[in-house]
Amino acid sequence: xxxxxxxxxxxxxxxxxxxxxxxxxxxxxxxxxxxxxxxxxxxxxxxxxxxxxxxxxxxxxxxxxxxxxxxxxxxxxxxxxxxxxxxxxxxxxxxxxxxxxxxxxxxxxxxxxxxxxxxxxxxxxxxxxxxxxxxxxxxxxxxxxxxxxxxxxxxxxxxxxxxxxxxxxxxxxxxxxxxxxxxxxxxxxxxxxxxxxxxxxxxxxxxxxxxxxxxxxxxxxxxxxxxxxxxxxxxxxxxxxxxxxxxxxxxxxxxxxxxxxxxxxxxxxxxxxxxxxxxxxxxxxxxxxxxxxxxxxxxxxxxxxxxxxxxxxxxxxxxxxxxxxxxxxxxxxxxxxxxxxxxxxxxxxxxxxxxx
Amino acid sequence: xxxxxxxxxxxxxxxxxxxxxxxxxxxxxxxxxxxxxxxxxxxxxxxxxxxxxxxxxxxxxxxxxxxxxxxxxxxxxxxxxxxxxxxxxxxxxxxxxxxxxxxxxxxxxxxxxxxxxxxxxxxxxxxxxxxxxxxxxxxxxxxxxxxxxxxxxxxxxxxxxxxxxxxxxxxxxxxxxxxxxxxxxxxxxxxxxxxxxxxxxxxxxxxxxxxxxxxxxxxxxxxxxxxxxxxxxxxxxxxxxxxxxxxxxxxxxxxxxxxxxxxxxxxxxxxxxxxxxxxxxxxxxxxxxxxxxxxxxxxxxxxxxxxxxxxxxxxxxxxxxxxxxxxxxxxxxxxxxxxxxxxxxxxxxxxxxxxx
DNA sequence: CTGTTAGCGCATTCAG
DNA sequence: CTGAATGCGCTAACAG
Numbered sequence: 001x002x003x004x005x006x007x008x009x010x011x012x013x014x015x016x017x018x019x020x021x022x023x024x025x026x027x028x029x030x031x032x033x034x035x036x037x038x039x040x041x042x043x044x045x046x047x048x049x050x051x052x053x054x055x056x057x058x059x060x061x062x063x064x065x066x067x068x069x070x071x072x073x074x075x076x077x078x079x080x081x082x083x084x085x086x087x088x089x090x091x092x093x094x095x096x097x098x099x100x101x102x103x104x105x106x107x108x109x110x111x112x113x114x115x116x117x118x119x120x121x122x123x124x125x126x127x128x129x130x131x132x133x134x135x136x137x138x139x140x141x142x143x144x145x146x147x148x149x150x151x152x153x154x155x156x157x158x159x160x161x162x163x164x165x166x167x168x169x170x171x172x173x174x175x176x177x178x179x180x181x182x183x184x185x186x187x188x189x190x191x192x193x194x195x196x197x198x199x200x201x202x203x204x205x206x207x208x209x210x211x212x213x214x215x216x217x218x219x220x221x222x223x224x225x226x227x228x229x230x231x232x233x234x235x236x237x238x239x240x241x242x243x244x245x246x247x248x249x250x251x252x253x254x255x256x257x258x259x260x261x262x263x264x265x266x267x268x269x270x271x272x273x274x275x276x277x278x279x280x281x282x283x284x285x286x287x288x289x290x291x292x293x294x295x296x297x298x299x300x301x302x303x304x305x306x307x308x309x310x311x312x313x314x315x316x317x318x319x320x321x322x323x324x325x326x327x328x329x330x331x332x333x334x335x336x337x338x339x340x341x342x343x344x345x346x347x348x349x350x351x352x353x354x355x356x
Numbered sequence: 357x358x359x360x361x362x363x364x365x366x367x368x369x370x371x372x373x374x375x376x377x378x379x380x381x382x383x384x385x386x387x388x389x390x391x392x393x394x395x396x397x398x399x400x401x402x403x404x405x406x407x408x409x410x411x412x413x414x415x416x417x418x419x420x421x422x423x424x425x426x427x428x429x430x431x432x433x434x435x436x437x438x439x440x441x442x443x444x445x446x447x448x449x450x451x452x453x454x455x456x457x458x459x460x461x462x463x464x465x466x467x468x469x470x471x472x473x474x475x476x477x478x479x480x481x482x483x484x485x486x487x488x489x490x491x492x493x494x495x496x497x498x499x500x501x502x503x504x505x506x507x508x509x510x511x512x513x514x515x516x517x518x519x520x521x522x523x524x525x526x527x528x529x530x531x532x533x534x535x536x537x538x539x540x541x542x543x544x545x546x547x548x549x550x551x552x553x554x555x556x557x558x559x560x561x562x563x564x565x566x567x568x569x570x571x572x573x574x575x576x577x578x579x580x581x582x583x584x585x586x587x588x589x590x591x592x593x594x595x596x597x598x599x600x601x602x603x604x605x606x607x608x609x610x611x612x613x614x615x616x617x618x619x620x621x622x623x624x625x626x627x628x629x630x631x632x633x634x635x636x637x638x639x640x641x642x643x644x645x646x647x648x649x650x651x652x653x654x655x656x657x658x659x660x661x662x663x664x665x666x667x668x669x670x671x672x673x674x675x676x677x678x679x680x681x682x683x684x685x686x687x688x689x690x691x692x693x694x695x696x697x698x699x700x701x702x703x704x705x706x707x708x709x710x711x712x
Numbered sequence: 713c714t715g716t717t718a719g720c721g722c723a724t725t726c727a728g
Numbered sequence: 729c730t731g732a733a734t735g736c737g738c739t740a741a742c743a744g
Contacts, residue, residue, distance in 0.1 A: 006737055017715045022739055031713060046494075051473040052417070053737035055408040056720050071436040077428030084427065084454050093472060094452050098440050116449060117407040234647050238710055265647040265710060288644045291590050291621040354591055354621060362721055373731045378723055387729060409721035412736050 005045040014041035025049060055117065064092050064314055065113030067123040069101045069147075074286050075303050079124060079146065082307025090315060092119075101126050107135055114139050120314040122146065127187060128153060142317025146310045148190050154317070156310040158301040158329040160190045161198035163283055166333055167299050168202025171251055172223065175342030176279065179203060180211055180226040180249040182237060182259050191255055195283065199253060200225055211247045230259055237262030245272065250279060250342060257282035257289050257298055264292060264338070275340035276348075285334060290354045294337035302330045361401040370397035381405060411473065420670055421451045421469030423462055423479040425503075430642050431659050435480060435502065438663025446671060448475075457482050463491055470495050476670040478502065483543060484509060498673025502666045504546050510673070512666040514657040514685040516546045517554035519639055522689055523655050524558025527607055528579065531698030532635065535559060536567055536582040536605040538593060538615050547611055551639065555609060556581055567603045586615055593618030601628065606635060606698060613638035613645050613654055620648060620694070631696035632704075641690060646710045650693035658686045 007025075011018045014037040024030050024038045041047075055061050064087055068076050087094060095118055097109035106125060113121050120142040125132070128150035136143045136153060149155040171179060181199055186192040200208060208227035226247045230237045237259040244252050244263070254260030260282030267274055274280050274294050282289060285300020306329060316323040336355055340346060363381075367374045370393040380386050380394045397403075411417050420443055424432050443450060451474055453465035462481060469477050476498040481488070484506035492499045492509060505511045527535060537555055542548040556564060564583035582603045586593045593615040600608050600619070610616030616638030623630055630636050630650050638645060641656020662685060672679040692711055696702060 004737095007739095008737075018738080019715060019740085020713090023714085026739080029713065034714085048471050050412070050737050051471060052408045052411040053720090054739080056406070056412055056722090056737080057739045059720080061408070070433075071440065072430065072433030074428065077426075077433060080427040080452075081454075084452075088454070096436075096440075096450050096452050098437075098444070115404045115407060234643065235710055235712070238647075261644065261647045262710070265649070268649050269709070287590065288617065288648075291594075291617045292644075292648050293621070293624050353625070354594055354618070356591075360721095363723095364721080374722080375724080375731060375733095376729090379730085382723075385729065390730085406721050409736090410723080412721080412738090413723045415736085 004050075005047045007047070007049065010038065010041045010045055010047045013045060014038045061117045061119050062092050063095050063116070063118040064311070065095045065097065065110070065116065065118035065121040067097050067099055067106055067109040067113070067121065067125075069099050069124055069126050071098060075284065075301075076124065078303035079307040079310075082304035082309075083122065083311040084307075085304070086308050086311040086315070092315075099126070103127050103129060103131075107131055110135055110139065110143070114141055120144070120318050122310050122314050127189065128155075142314050144310050144313045144317065146306060148188075154313060154323065156306055156313055156329075157190060158303070158306060158331060160194035161201075162328070163299045163301070163331050164195040164198025164200075165202035166198075166331070167253065167281060167283070168199040168204070170202075170333060171253070171279075171281070171339070172203050174339065176203075176251045177223040178225075178247075178249045179223075179251045179253055180228060180244045180247050181208060181253045181255070182228050182230050182240065182244060182263060183255040184232060184259075185229060191283075195255055196227070211243055230255075230262075232256060232258060234258055234262035234265065238266045241266035245270070245278065251339065252278060252280050254280065254282045257284040257286040257296060260296055260298070260338075261288070261292060264294075264296070274338050276346055279339040281339055287356060289334075290336070290356050295355065297336045297339040298334050299331055300334050305330055360406075361403045363403070363405070366394065366397045366401055366403045369401060370394045417473045417475050418448050419451050419472070419474040420448050420667070421453065421466070421472065421474035421477040423453050423455055423465040423469070423477065423481075425455050425457045425480055425482050427454060431640065431657075432480065434659035435663040435666075438660035438665075439478065439667040440663075441660070442664050442667040442671070448671075455482065459483050459485060459487075463487055466491055466495065466499070470497055476500070476674055478666050478670050483545065484511075498670050500666050500669045500673065502662060504544075510669060510679065512662055512669055512685075513546060514659070514662060514687060516550035517557075518684070519655045519657070519687050520551040520554025520556075521558035522554075522687070523609065523637060523639070524555040524560070526558075526689060527609070527635070527637070527695070528559050530695065532559075532607045533579040534581075534603075534605045535579075535607045535609055536584060536600045536603050537564060537609045537611070538584050538586050538596065538600060538619060539611040540588060540615075541585060547639075551611055552583070567599055586611075586618075588612060588614060590614055590618035590621065594622045597622035601626070601634070607695065608634060608636050610636065610638045613640040613642040613652060616652055616654070616694075617644070617648060620650075620652070630694050632702055635695040637695055643712060645690075646692065646712050651711065653692045653695040654690050655687055656690050661686055 007018050007021050011021045021038055099106040122144050124146045125148045128148045145155045183196045184192045205223050205225045208225045211226035211228045228240050228244050230240045241263045260280055282296050282298040285298050289296035289298050313323045363374050363377050367377045455462040478500050480502045481504045484504045501509055501511045539552045540548045561579050561581045564581045567582035567584045584596050584600055586596045597619045616636055638652050638654040641654050645652035645654050669679045
């Protein structure tokens with residue numbers, strides 16, 4: 001019973017032509033009686049239209065390719081959830097490829113995806129280059145990027161600069177004047193440059209001094225920010241925290257929540273209380289930030305919404321609709337327990353419930 | 357320049373027949389000279405073989421469908437990483453569908469995937485039923501399940517019973533005699549039943565008393581275990597912790613690390629030190645367990661390996677090879693700071709680095 | 713409204 | 729070794 005029933009058999013069984021069955025399957029134009037016959041025939045045979053034959057004709061695959069830096073990441077998970085939220089109802093399937101944080105593999109994946117016949121591509125990039133822009137040209141498919149920005153390419157991302165600025169201004173307002181920014185490599189434009197620059201501007205400082213190189217150039221200044229480069233993982237942040245602490249800032253700002261978690265861990269090990277001894281903040285708004293102690297103050301991004309917007313942008317590109325970027329990417333500051341207001345005497349904060 | 361170059365054009369440009377080009381693309385049988393001509397023609401035209409036409413002929417899609425309960429989860433991320441690790445090198449693409457923890461949607465997704473022409477399906481299930489078994493029959497595709505087990509179906513999963521047993525025996529050995537198991541609904545066979553039962557057996561207790569219902573029936577017993585049902589999220593675990601604490605156990609065992617994290621948070625809020633006042637353990641081995649304070653003692657699963665095995669099982673099913681389940685699923689106990697050895701006087705543990 | 717007629721782009725017989 | 733011929737299963741004109 002498994003010899004792949006085709007439209008032809010259904011037609012014969014229903015006593016109509018193949019075209020009628022095909023019409024039944026797509027937009028109507030079938031009389032009520034025939035329609036009924038076909039319906040029964042399909043039910044009896046258990047007919048399933050052949051995806052590949054259909055795509056071969058229509059030149060529409062209803063497939064969207066997604067390129068992700070990795071699979072086991074909180075942000076990627078949220079992003080995918082958002083993407084799925086708009087693609088699924090629209091009848092699109094998702095073909096996933098992993099770039100493993102490599103720009104070359106990102107390009108390879110895009111090519112591979114195009115060859116697989118996807119209608120459009122969505123890339124959560126780790127770094128956009130001229131090569132990306134060229135490839136987009138030659139692909140002749142709608143391609144939307146996330147995570148990074150690049151002139152001339154369609155990019156949907158959170159506003160890293162604004163996020164940094166928000167945090168910087170907030171801390172400054174609480175009386176902090178010496179911060180250490182635990183950032184990532186500048187090769188990551190979004191997190192490594194924009195987020196940091198936004199923070200510096202928000203904090204009201206021109207440039208950051210290098211913490212590893214030595215003491216603040218001018219400690220008497222109005223305010224200053226030290227910089228330490230770390231990786232995205234707990235461990236590398238943990239390992240660099242001694243140096244951060246040595247600079248004696250009133251607050252340490254991790255470029256991501258994961259970095260901040262590594263920092264908190266180190267401080268705890270050293271018996272340095274947060275936020276009494278030093279405040280700590282992050283970026284991202286990962287759920288775990290709400291359950292660690294002290295609960296992490298952070299700028300939360302709505303990555304799920306970013307995913308939805310990006311997916312919608314791909315769909316819009318498919319239908320030549322003007323893409324509606326719909327205003328700035330949403331974010332908000334979550335004030336929790338890891339930051340001290342220097343304008344007030346320290347009061348051990350009553351740990352409240354879980355603030356997601 | 358974008359009018360979809362086909363095999364026909366390549367043939368003309370190379371001065372050979374379509375068949376020769378086709379042969380060049382697949383298994384050889386082309387003379388050295390022709391081969392060279394075709395190669396150049398392909399390079400010039402930038403020819404890309406049409407995926408759908410090819411699949412229409414060969415009846416092989418090189419596509420594997422994956423059904424996941426959700427995207428934004430640590431375990432799912434690891435699992436996908438593992439899956440990709442074997443599917444990618446094998447030349448298979450991944451088509452992803454999300455069941456949103458619904459058994460019905462799980463079934464729908466499997467049907468949909470089959471209709472998309474995938475060669476095989478891998479399902480990270482939230483609960484297997486007769487309906488699943490029936491569907492697998494009618495699908496006539498290799499289908500492999502993860503997360504749950506069901507007689508007659510191919511299932512690759514961690515050994516939840518063994519994990520529970522390991523933890524139970526470990527705690528017992530440290531002198532714990534009264535535990536509260538914070539578990540999930542029994543509708544989740546793997547986590548809700550097996551893991552709990554394993555724990556009970558490992559702890560050496562017949563049945564668990566209901567913590568919400570009242571005090572231990574026989575507190576004088578050799579050992580006893582209370583049970584509280586909670587959800588998979590921080591919050592519901594947090595909310596139930598008061599009741600757990602009220603039972604005065606020496607250890608609270610969360611059925612997952614997330615549950616344990618919620619519990620830790622509550623205990624901290626109440627100023628109840630872990631592990632002085634009470635020990636806490638989890639299951640999963642999520643990375644964050646290593647950075648929270650106190651670092652969480654847990655049974656770690658290698659979900660990535662599970663993903664690899666499951667993917668390999670699908671591939672084996674495709675080629676009618678006997679599937680090699682390759683021994684028990686790996687797991688190991690990670691002893692960190694959240695458990696107290698009741699056999700020794702309490703010594704505040706020197707918090708060490710990050711033990712992943 | 714319906715059946716007939718053509719292919720979509722490719723792989724694969726089958727004679728050369 | 730190679731080319732001509734034949735569909736894979738389906739959709740899309742085209743005349744009825």
